Amino acid sequence: MTRRFVADDPMDRGRFPVHPWRLVERSHRAEDLGVTETLFAVANGYLGMRGNPEEGRDAHAHGTFVNGFHETWPIRHAEAAVGFAQTGQTIVNVPDAKLMKLYVDDEPLILGTADLERYERSLDFRDGVLRRSLVWRTPSGKRVKVESTRMVSMTQRHLALLGLTVTMLEGDAPITISSQLLNRQDGTDEYHDPRAAMGEGIDPRKAASFEDRVLVPRLHSAQQQRMELGYSCANSRMTIAVAADHTLTTDDPSEVVRSAEQDLAKMVFRVEATEGNPVRLQKVVAYHTSRGVPVRELADRCERTLDRARHHGLDHYLDEQRDWYADFWSAADVEVTHADASDEEIAVQQAIRFNLFSLAQASARADQQGVPAKGVTGSGYEGHYFWDSEIYVAPFLTYTQPHLARNLLHFRSRMLPAARHRAREMAQSGALYPWRTINGEEASAYYAAGTAQVHIDADVAHALMQYVAASGDVGFLVRDGIDMLVETSRMWVDLGFWRSNGTPSFHIHGVTGPDEYTTVVNNNLFTNVMARYNLEQAVAAVETVRRDHPEDFEQVRARLELDDAEVEEWARCAAGMHIPFDEGLGIHPQDDAFLDREVWDLSETPDSLRPLLLHYHPLVIYRFQVLKQADVVLALFLQGDRFSEEEKRADFEYYDPITTGDSTLSAVVQSVVAAEVGYADAAWGYFRQALHVDLADLHGNTDDGLHIASAGGVWAALVNGFAGMRDHGGRLSFDPRLPDAFPVLRCTLRWQGHRLALEVRPDRLCVAVLEGRGAVCISVRGTEHEVDAERPLVVDLDARGTRLPHPLDDRPQLGGTRADGSRITAGVPAATL
Numbered sequence: 001m002t003r004r005f006v007a008d009d010p011m012d013r014g015r016f017p018v019h020p021w022r023l024v025e026r027s028h029r030a031e032d033l034g035v036t037e038t039l040f041a042v043a044n045g046y047l048g049m050r051g052n053p054e055e056g057r058d059a060h061a062h063g064t065f066v067n068g069f070h071e072t073w074p075i076r077h078a079e080a081a082v083g084f085a086q087t088g089q090t091i092v093n094v095p096d097a098k099l100m101k102l103y104v105d106d107e108p109l110i111l112g113t114a115d116l117e118r119y120e121r122s123l124d125f126r127d128g129v130l131r132r133s134l135v136w137r138t139p140s141g142k143r144v145k146v147e148s149t150r151m152v153s154m155t156q157r158h159l160a161l162l163g164l165t166v167t168m169l170e171g172d173a174p175i176t177i178s179s180q181l182l183n184r185q186d187g188t189d190e191y192h193d194p195r196a197a198m199g200e201g202i203d204p205r206k207a208a209s210f211e212d213r214v215l216v217p218r219l220h221s222a223q224q225q226r227m228e229l230g231y232s233c234a235n236s237r238m239t240i241a242v243a244a245d246h247t248l249t250t251d252d253p254s255e256v257v258r259s260a261e262q263d264l265a266k267m268v269f270r271v272e273a274t275e276g277n278p279v280r281l282q283k284v285v286a287y288h289t290s291r292g293v294p295v296r297e298l299a300d301r302c303e304r305t306l307d308r309a310r311h312h313g314l315d316h317y318l319d320e321q322r323d324w325y326a327d328f329w330s331a332a333d334v335e336v337t338h339a340d341a342s343d344e345e346i347a348v349q350q351a352i353r354f355n356l357f358s359l360a361q362a363s364a365r366a367d368q369q370g371v372p373a374k375g376v377t378g379s380g381y382e383g384h385y386f387w388d389s390e391i392y393v394a395p396f397l398t399y400t401q402p403h404l405a406r407n408l409l410h411f412r413s414r415m416l417p418a419a420r421h422r423a424r425e426m427a428q429s430g431a432l433y434p435w436r437t438i439n440g441e442e443a444s445a446y447y448a449a450g451t452a453q454v455h456i457d458a459d460v461a462h463a464l465m466q467y468v469a470a471s472g473d474v475g476f477l478v479r480d481g482i483d484m485l486v487e488t489s490r491m492w493v494d495l496g497f498w499r500s501n502g503t504p505s506f507h508i509h510g511v512t513g514p515d516e517y518t519t520v521v522n523n524n525l526f527t528n529v530m531a532r533y534n535l536e537q538a539v540a541a542v543e544t545v546r547r548d549h550p551e552d553f554e555q556v557r558a559r560l561e562l563d564d565a566e567v568e569e570w571a572r573c574a575a576g577m578h579i580p581f582d583e584g585l586g587i588h589p590q591d592d593a594f595l596d597r598e599v600w601d602l603s604e605t606p607d608s609l610r611p612l613l614l615h616y617h618p619l620v621i622y623r624f625q626v627l628k629q630a631d632v633v634l635a636l637f638l639q640g641d642r643f644s645e646e647e648k649r650a651d652f653e654y655y656d657p658i659t660t661g662d663s664t665l666s667a668v669v670q671s672v673v674a675a676e677v678g679y680a681d682a683a684w685g686y687f688r689q690a691l692h693v694d695l696a697d698l699h700g701n702t703d704d705g706l707h708i709a710s711a712g713g714v715w716a717a718l719v720n721g722f723a724g725m726r727d728h729g730g731r732l733s734f735d736p737r738l739p740d741a742f743p744v745l746r747c748t749l750r751w752q753g754h755r756l757a758l759e760v761r762p763d764r765l766c767v768a769v770l771e772g773r774g775a776v777c778i779s780v781r782g783t784e785h786e787v788d789a790e791r792p793l794v795v796d797l798d799a800r801g802t803r804l805p806h807p808l809d810d811r812p813q814l815g816g817t818r819a820d821g822s823r824i825t826a827g828v829p830a831a832t833l
Contacts, residue, residue: 008344010692020346020350022125024122025121025122026119027119028121035697037061038050038377038694038704039694039702042150044364045067045365045366046067047158047160048064049160051130053111054132054150056099056101058110058111061378063093064093065091065094065377068438069091069094070092071090071092072439073088073089089438089443090383091379091382092215093379095181095240097244098150098162099178099182101176101180103177103178104138104142105140105142105173105174115136116134117137125329125353125356127151128151128360130151131147133146133147142173144169147163148162148165153317154320154324154328154364155321158286162282162283163280163282164283168274170275175272175273176269176270177269179283216233219241220260222265225246226243229241229263239289239293240295244265245284246283248269256270257270282314328360328401332356334356336718336742337349344741348741356396356714358377367407370412372708373385375708378706381704385436385437387460389463389709394408394466395712398463398467399751409467409480412464419432422434426451433456434451435456449516452510453512454495455514455527457488457534462530464484464485466727470750474549477545485538485541486538486562489570492534493570505578506573506576506578507523508524508531510522511527514631515628515630516613517622518594522593525580525631526635528580529577530639533639535571535577588643590627597624598624598625599626600658610660611699613662626658627658627666628663628666629659629663629665633659633669640726667710668717669713670682671684674686675724676724680737687714687717690710690713694711718747722738722745723736723745725749725758731777731779733779734779734780736760754769754776755771755772757769757770763797764797765794768787769787780793
């Protein structure tokens with residue numbers, strides 16, 4: 001079933017019709033190639049292929065990416081200083097195996113100029129296969145049907161399957177298919193200026209371009225049905241090999257011509273095609289990479305992968321893929337429609353599943369790597385890992401795919417030695433995780449909005465303890481997690497200091513919170529609240545290991561040179577942590593000096609000057625109360641049990657009108673907290689923004705790759721926001737706030753060895769145990785319940801809270817009075833008027 005029209009929808013439904021399980025494109029257009037190449041990417045977390053046409057043209061930026069495969073380069077600071085990041089890291093566009101150029105009567109198929117009678121491309125969320133079908137009328141008047149498939153395997157990390165079928169519908173013709181492995185480091189095709197894909201101007205979200213050659217040729221070959229290329233990176237010394245096998249099926253006369261050179265291997269299939277007889281080419285591709293294994297050995301690995309694929313056959317891997325996605329959706333789907341759903345409801349369901357599908361493609365086979373901000377769908381943010389993974393991606397994995405959450409945390413554990421080294425570079429004890437990185441070194445050249453975001457340590461601790469509490473995997477805590485908690489706690493105690501003015505309090509100065517429009521401040525609320533949690537959890541973890549695993553504890557004590565006095569100091573620092581609060585306004589200031597700044601009136605700033613970071617010098621932005629993303633509001637969500645309901649509402653009302661949403665991470669958390677404090681319409685509005693960040697290219701940079709953290713935030717908005725799930729203190733609780741647009745919300749959650757089915761309706765909450773023994777304790781709106789496999793839980797719900805108008809409807813909130821009686825005024829830089 002495919003539906004075509006939805007009112008009040010940001011997508012062109014004539015071109016992208018509604019379907020609950022597929023993203024469908026009905027016409028090819030040149031003006032948004034970059035966006036559609038991203039949306040129709042196929043990936044598995046290790047290997048990603050952008051949605052470029054098999055024929056190679058036209059394209060915004062060709063791209064095939066491998067998670068963690070990067071080049072390094074020296075960062076040249078105009079004025080260097082101790083501790084500045086020294087080594088840049090950029091994901092490398094690896095050799096492209098997607099190319100299967102098609103010629104009929106020696107005329108090339110070029111989508112931008114071809115006479116297409118029919119065109120449809122679809123990405124199926126149920127099997128991860130990209131399919132395209134078109135009918136082409138050639139310049140000589142012949143009609144040709146062209147069908148293609150593309151799949152990156154979720155079960156075989158290094159494997160991709162591609163297929164091309166060409167059928168002459170009217171007339172006979174010579175057909176040529178040129179299957180290629182092509183190394184083009186700039187990502188463009190051979191017919192276009194490489195600078196065109198890079199864009200113009202300064203945009204820190206985009207990847208830097210390389211001036212020198214990155215991939216140094218090491219091998220190339222084309223023999224029988226197989227071709228190979230191999231390279232090493234010039235500076236990072238990482239190595240890669242790619243190989244492709246081919247199977248041509250046709251009843252017509254055919255021949256193959258092979259060639260190989262250092263940047264191009266080709267197998268050219270020539271067929272004297274007759275009307276009605278399909279010509280099928282199956283291309284099986286393997287990629288292997290390493291931090292230093294010789295290229296020849298990687299080529300051997302590729303050959304073994306391809307030999308195994310030839311033995312099993314393609315149907316075997318297609319069946320595996322369908323089974324993998326069936327398991328994924330049984331654990332991760334969030335259903336918000338019913339049998340008689342309207343087109344608008346189905347459109348929302350489609351967008352939800354697209355975001356969840358994107359999370360699967362970004363994380364499933366990341367294995368021993370992190371999850372890049374753009375996954376492996378583009379070069380945006382240079383392929384770096386950020387704190388986004390721990391706060392927005394890890395919770396989704398923890399509650400739906402806990403083994404993948406463990407992989408992500410194990411990756412951070414392996415980065416601990418580099419984090420210790422970074423702490424020493426910054427004259428700190430313990431470990432300091434980098435704000436952005438691939439190889440474990442800090443890669444942010446702009447320290448004010450990068451390195452100063454030391455909250456990354458607490459974000460890692462948060463993800464760790466959330467995983468341990470939800471999964472019950474204490475073994476990971478004992479073996480790996482305890483080291484991370486100890487070393488991050490040491491950093492906080494060393495970074496902060498005690499101040500005595502009556503009751504002693506612990507302060508942390510010179511840091512930047514998640515909001516990058518306010519930098520290098522004292523006592524950033526988010527940082528202090530999360531550091532307190534980090535310290536508390538470290539104390540609790542040490543006591544748990546000491547009590548329950550005494551032999552392991554002795555090893556921990558010796559390995560980390562840990563003593564009781566140090567642990568007691570962590571507890572004192574947590575208890576004495578300074579949490580800023582302004583009595584006059586009744587809110588938590590984002591930092592000590594935040595309320596001293598003039599307020600930026602965003603209602604007077606035109607959209608043409610958004611995002612602010614692309615139109616104003618940082619020093620202009622830093623002088624105002626204006627947020628890139630919801631900093632304090634994020635703290636209200638993550639540490640919600642430490643704030644009262646009144647404080648949450650007051651904070652949300654104050655910060656919402658001065659939050660630009662220039663970060664894709666903002667709308668999701670604003671939706672969660674808006675739902676909690678009673679702003680139902682705002683919660684729904686922010687959710688719709690997050691839902692279509694990439695599908696409607698709302699931030700103008702989807703052509704550089706998907707926003708994976710925002711996709712994770714969509715799950716949070718659904719489960720934490722509308723279903724009201726919280727896990728504070730290792731206890732599972734629910735306070736549903738279902739929006740009027742949803743007749744129902746269904747999902748499943750993993751919790752301490754159980755699999756729970758959750759159904760929220762406007763008037764009731766139902767929880768059933770699908771897997772697991774024993775009872776599960778659940779709190780619903782403050783009342784404790786038990787549920788087990790024999791006793792499903794059904795709780796009647798009444799209307800919850802007051803439906804408040806959006807805080808942006810109340811302009812006086814842009815000002816206010818401080819505790820000392822001084823007035824906060826609203827202003828705007830002259831350049832915006």
